[in-house]
Amino acid sequence: MDEAANNGIHVEERKLPNGLCGLYYEPTRLIVIDETLLDAQKRCTLVHELIHAQHHDQGCNPYDSKTEHRTRIQTALRLVNPIEYALAERLYGGNTYLIACELGLTVQVIQDYKNLLHESIE
Numbered sequence: 001m002d003e004a005a006n007n008g009i010h011v012e013e014r015k016l017p018n019g020l021c022g023l024y025y026e027p028t029r030l031i032v033i034d035e036t037l038l039d040a041q042k043r044c045t046l047v048h049e050l051i052h053a054q055h056h057d058q059g060c061n062p063y064d065s066k067t068e069h070r071t072r073i074q075t076a077l078r079l080v081n082p083i084e085y086a087l088a089e090r091l092y093g094g095n096t097y098l099i100a101c102e103l104g105l106t107v108q109v110i111q112d113y114k115n116l117l118h119e120s121i122e
Helices: 002-006 039-054 066-079 082-092 096-103 107-121
Strands: 010-014 022-025 030-034
Touching (some): 022 039, 066 107, 082 096
Antiparallel strands (some): 022 030
8 A cells, every 4th residue: 555655545345336346447547346345355446446556557357458457467566476377376276266365366357368368378
């Protein structure tokens, strides 16, 4: 949370509708994280929203957006330690769920990281 405070970003937790995990509202530099999320989910969501804030994103469609793709890739790069990931991948035979549990991250972040690795070798 220190990073957020240093950038004039305010972070709040409250119940969000429709399965929304978090959001960033640029005009007030506010990040809202769903209070019902587990700690690992909150951490991943916070980093994701901080990246939106870093780029001063005005909003995006999470299902089809260059902005969202950029943010998801940067989130994965920020949260996944490559050495820890490689060890977990060997240990769990590439099982995304088990790797996420081992690293204390969400399945989405691990999947995004896997996609990034796959894209980099093509």
